[in-house]
Amino acid sequence: MRRIATAVCSLSLLFSGYSLAAEKVAFVPQIIGIPYFQAMEAGGKRAASDLGVEFVYSGPVDTNPMDQLQIVQNLIAQKVNAIGISVLDASSIAPVLAQAKANNVHLFTSDSDAPDSGRPVYVAQATDQGLGETIIDEMVKRVGERGKIGIVSGEATASNLNSWIGFMQQRVKSKYPHITLLKPQYAGGSASRAAQIATDLMSANPDLKGLIAMASTTCPGVAQAIETAGKNGKVIGSGFCSPNTARAYLKSGAFGYTVLWDPEKLGYLTVWAGKQLIDGKAFSAENRVPGFAEPVKFDSKTGVLLLGAPAVFTKENVDQFKF
Amino acid sequence: MHMTSREIALLAIALLAIAGFSWFSPWFATVDNLLTILRNSSELLLIALGMTLVIAMGGVDVSVGVVMGVAAWGVGQLLLTNSPWLAALAGPLLGLLLGLMTALVVVIGRIPAIVGTLGLFGVWRTGLFALLGGQWLSGLPGTLTGGLMHSLLGVPVMAWIIGLVWASVWLVLRHTPYGLWLLAAGNSEEKARLAGIPVTQVRIATFMISGLLCGIAATCYIATYRNVEMTVGGSLALEAIAAVVLGGTRITGGSCSLLGTLLGVLLLRILQNGLLLVGIPSLWQTVVTGAVLLIVLSSEAASSRVFTFRRLA
Amino acid sequence: MTLWRKSPDLTLLIALWLLLAIGIVLLLPQMLASWSITSILQFATLLSLVALGQSLVVMTGGGGIDLSVGGNVSLSAVIGMLALDQGINPAWLPLICLLTGTLAGAINGWLIARLRLWPLIVTLGSFYLFSGLALALTGGAAIAGVPTALTQWGRGAQFFIPLPFLTCVIPAFLIAWLILSKSAWGKWIYACGFNEHATRLVGIPVDRLRLLAYCLSGLLAGCAGFVSLTWLGSARPEIGVNLELESLTAALLGGVAIFGGRGSVVGVLAAALMLVTIKTCMLQLGLNSVWQLGVVGMLLIIVLMAQRLFIYRR
Numbered sequence: 001m002r003r004i005a006t007a008v009c010s011l012s013l014l015f016s017g018y019s020l021a022a023e024k025v026a027f028v029p030q031i032i033g034i035p036y037f038q039a040m041e042a043g044g045k046r047a048a049s050d051l052g053v054e055f056v057y058s059g060p061v062d063t064n065p066m067d068q069l070q071i072v073q074n075l076i077a078q079k080v081n082a083i084g085i086s087v088l089d090a091s092s093i094a095p096v097l098a099q100a101k102a103n104n105v106h107l108f109t110s111d112s113d114a115p116d117s118g119r120p121v122y123v124a125q126a127t128d129q130g131l132g133e134t135i136i137d138e139m140v141k142r143v144g145e146r147g148k149i150g151i152v153s154g155e156a157t158a159s160n161l162n163s164w165i166g167f168m169q170q171r172v173k174s175k176y177p178h179i180t181l182l183k184p185q186y187a188g189g190s191a192s193r194a195a196q197i198a199t200d201l202m203s204a205n206p207d208l209k210g211l212i213a214m215a216s217t218t219c220p221g222v223a224q225a226i227e228t229a230g231k232n233g234k235v236i237g238s239g240f241c242s243p244n245t246a247r248a249y250l251k252s253g254a255f256g257y258t259v260l261w262d263p264e265k266l267g268y269l270t271v272w273a274g275k276q277l278i279d280g281k282a283f284s285a286e287n288r289v290p291g292f293a294e295p296v297k298f299d300s301k302t303g304v305l306l307l308g309a310p311a312v313f314t315k316e317n318v319d320q321f322k323f
Numbered sequence: 324m325h326m327t328s329r330e331i332a333l334l335a336i337a338l339l340a341i342a343g344f345s346w347f348s349p350w351f352a353t354v355d356n357l358l359t360i361l362r363n364s365s366e367l368l369l370i371a372l373g374m375t376l377v378i379a380m381g382g383v384d385v386s387v388g389v390v391m392g393v394a395a396w397g398v399g400q401l402l403l404t405n406s407p408w409l410a411a412l413a414g415p416l417l418g419l420l421l422g423l424m425t426a427l428v429v430v431i432g433r434i435p436a437i438v439g440t441l442g443l444f445g446v447w448r449t450g451l452f453a454l455l456g457g458q459w460l461s462g463l464p465g466t467l468t469g470g471l472m473h474s475l476l477g478v479p480v481m482a483w484i485i486g487l488v489w490a491s492v493w494l495v496l497r498h499t500p501y502g503l504w505l506l507a508a509g510n511s512e513e514k515a516r517l518a519g520i521p522v523t524q525v526r527i528a529t530f531m532i533s534g535l536l537c538g539i540a541a542t543c544y545i546a547t548y549r550n551v552e553m554t555v556g557g558s559l560a561l562e563a564i565a566a567v568v569l570g571g572t573r574i575t576g577g578s579c580s581l582l583g584t585l586l587g588v589l590l591l592r593i594l595q596n597g598l599l600l601v602g603i604p605s606l607w608q609t610v611v612t613g614a615v616l617l618i619v620l621s622s623e624a625a626s627s628r629v630f631t632f633r634r635l636a
Numbered sequence: 637m638t639l640w641r642k643s644p645d646l647t648l649l650i651a652l653w654l655l656l657a658i659g660i661v662l663l664l665p666q667m668l669a670s671w672s673i674t675s676i677l678q679f680a681t682l683l684s685l686v687a688l689g690q691s692l693v694v695m696t697g698g699g700g701i702d703l704s705v706g707g708n709v710s711l712s713a714v715i716g717m718l719a720l721d722q723g724i725n726p727a728w729l730p731l732i733c734l735l736t737g738t739l740a741g742a743i744n745g746w747l748i749a750r751l752r753l754w755p756l757i758v759t760l761g762s763f764y765l766f767s768g769l770a771l772a773l774t775g776g777a778a779i780a781g782v783p784t785a786l787t788q789w790g791r792g793a794q795f796f797i798p799l800p801f802l803t804c805v806i807p808a809f810l811i812a813w814l815i816l817s818k819s820a821w822g823k824w825i826y827a828c829g830f831n832e833h834a835t836r837l838v839g840i841p842v843d844r845l846r847l848l849a850y851c852l853s854g855l856l857a858g859c860a861g862f863v864s865l866t867w868l869g870s871a872r873p874e875i876g877v878n879l880e881l882e883s884l885t886a887a888l889l890g891g892v893a894i895f896g897g898r899g900s901v902v903g904v905l906a907a908a909l910m911l912v913t914i915k916t917c918m919l920q921l922g923l924n925s926v927w928q929l930g931v932v933g934m935l936l937i938i939v940l941m942a943q944r945l946f947i948y949r950r
Binding site for chain 3: 383428432433434435437438439441442443444445446448449450452453457553561564565568574575604606607608609610611612613614616617620621624625
């Protein structure tokens with residue numbers, strides 16, 4: 001019923017002509033149906049109503065590059081004025097950049113970057129370096145400077161995850177030489193596979209001190225594995241997990257801490273950045289964004305609009321957050 | 324007990340794998356690890372059991388994983404209303420219902436099983452998304468977990484349930500007319516009908532049983548992971564088919580090997596676990612699965628061509 | 637009326653297309669623009685190539701199916717770029733992709749035709765093998781670095797038709813159509829699927845035909861892998877994900893019977909285009925992409941039920 005209504009609305013929109021063309025800002029996540037991107041969508045909607053633009057949220061069902069590409073192309077064709085994409089891979093937007101320019105559509109990245117594609121801005125949750133280093137630093141705070149830490153990642157092809165892993169490895173090499181960071185294992189998008197891999201890692205390395213879940217989809221699996229193995233407190237679990245997903249595990253001790261940022265704010269910032277691009281306003285080194293307590297930094301050299309520093313969630317503060 | 328050559332081969336490979344992995348990794352042959360392997364096999368054991376029946380009947384079902392997902396949603400929702408018994412029962416009931424719908428499409432609609440279940444895979448996946456409202460069902464209460472993980476005589480309740488289910492199916496196959504009818508229908512539908520076997524009812528029943536097993540697997544899944552996401556159960560169907568075929572049940576139907584399926588499931592999980600323990604990156608696991616499947620099948624086919632007269636006997 | 641009697645599946649397909657066309661004209665007139673058609677054809681290129689291979693395999697009967705096509709496409713693309721990384725002249729890239737694809741298809745074909753193993757299982761095993769290899773060899777990362785000359789071809793268009801579609805898909809389908817409808821080989825392929833026993837008795841080399849079908853399916857997958865390289869500018873190890881199910885859907889919607897022996901490649905092309913168009917329309921209407929899965933699934937069930945009702949009522 002809702003779909004028919006949507007169709008009728010689209011129809012009437014068409015007939016009303018493009019004279020009332022509200023400016024449209026879109027966000028294309030890596031995959032729909034996960035709470036993380038859901039939160040970004042909520043932030044984007046809030047920004048849209050604050051800034052007076054229309055927000056479009058459309059994403060692929062699977063982390064399939066073709067599907068994401070098709071969605072982006074469709075949005076360009078629909079003359080959406082600005083499109084922010086959480087790219088699955090750096091080469092995701094390469095084929096459509098020319099088309100976007102020709103149609104006067106601003107294509108930019110958010111949440112996951114394609115650094116060499118010539119995009120005008122990357123709305124970053126935190127620097128990839130900051131994220132990788134924070135999660136390692138916090139882990140070392142809890143397990144000490146010697147020991148083994150395992151990594152359970154999601155899709156092997158996700159460039160943002162791989163970038164964080166790279167920085168984690170660099171951090172360990174430069175600052176914690178007595179920590180062994182095991183090679184990352186990939187669980188795809190499924191919690192049960194993540195649990196299986198986490199359990200196997202713990203079996204293979206009984207002296208394992210920490211497990212890091214890279215993707216929000218692997219968080220429940222890793223935590224569950226630690227709980228089932230009865231290693232709460234012996235193996236410190238962590239990951240880039242949202243407070244809602246991690247709450248139960250932070251309280252039970254399976255997770256020592258998690259690192260994230262506020263995806264709702266990230267979504268808000270994405271739409272705000274889109275509006276800036278549409279209005280042709282350049283980003284200054286420090287930008288005042290409505291609803292943000294601190295000014296948002298912009299690095300003109302790398303084109304990165306930074307949301308802020310990564311946030312660390314623990315048993316103590318997790319209840320303050322609702323996402 | 325009489326074992327077919329395939330079952331013996333699987334057992335040999337499994338033992339070889341265990342020996343090999345134990346040699347290269349001191350952590351493999353520990354009680355903890357072996358228990359882990361068994362625990363990781365829970366859902367696949369149930370789903371592959373259902374798949375064995377479906378394949379023995381001459382069909383195939385690629386939607387089993389998503390059926391488990393939808394059933395898991397039902398279990399999760401009821402768990403949120405604080406009624407663990409109802410939630411536990413919801414799984415099998417929902418599975419039964421979904422199995423019935425599969426049967427309607429494939430048997431009554433007379434669409435070839437692989438195509439019909441392919442279509443249903445898409446429909447259920449969309450259905451699960453709609454039910455989840457685009458979110459996850461996460462952080463479910465552990466009431467079910469407590470119940471199913473509780474140890475009875477040193478073995479968790481879940482393991483007892485799986486064991487009981489396997490025993491019941493085995494008994495049904497051996498000692499009821501349904502078992503005979505299943506194999507006859509799988510062998511040749513026409514001849515079975517001529518012999519007076521109610522083939523249509525048998526096929527509907529088989530899909531419903533497979534659905535029921537998926538539903539039980541859903542309850543186990545919730546108890547273990549307390550989370551339902553849209554991608555639940557995605558690759559389970561293919562893994563189940565691989566396990567069943569490895570086990571010796573012929574894809575053309577008419578034969579059935581429960582022991583083979585059991586060995587197939589365990590072998591798959593042993594390989595996945597062992598490879599990780601000896602340090603081979605997880606990305607190579609599918610390569611090994613595929614290679615093992617192809618090697619087992621082709622070596623048997625190649626050798627049976629030499630001993631054709633033995634096969635006829 | 638005669639078209640209905642002669643090939644009801646084609647009629648059904650035409651009816652679906654008419655419905656779709658009316659829907660587009662009424663609700664989404666902007667889809668009739670040239671860029672829209674170019675976009676649809678671009679996305680349909682990979683699917684069409686793979687669906688053609690899939691339909692050839694299914695048509696030869698004997699439970700023929702190729703679940704490994706997706707993995708084949710990914711592997712061909714990956715091996716192509718790995719070879720390039722090793723310093724091989726980019727001019728060899730298309731050949732490498734085609735060769736890898738054909739070789740992979742030949743493995744399937746040999747196991748199925750010579751060892752008489754069941755296609756569903758063999759291609760399941762090779763699906764695991766190929767897609768796993770593609771991921772394992774790259775460690776999950778995409779391999780960028782396709783020479784600009786090739787990406788220009790991959791992203792270019794002539795008369796609103798993308799170059800890869802023009803130079804790969806159309807000739808492939810033309811050749812397939814010619815062979816299937818005008819040559820003895822075509823009749824043999826249909827015969828294989830229709831009645832294997834009789835075909836063997838007549839002396840037609842059924843096994844060799846099936847081997848050929850799998851090699852061709854592999855060749856087309858390799859071609860698709862190459863096209864994906866030139867279009868995306870990099871080798872993505874997951875590019876083939878879901879292609880096996882989508883190509884099977886396209887083949888079945890296009891009128892190819894799952895048991896073999898009937899079907900026309902024109903129908904397959906029309907079905908592949910229809911699937912991509914439906915996807916695009918749904919996106920344009922703002923419908924969540926999840927609904928595509930459900931719609932295509934329902935379409936598959938309905939079309940096959942209709943086929944059952946009207947066709948097999950001899």
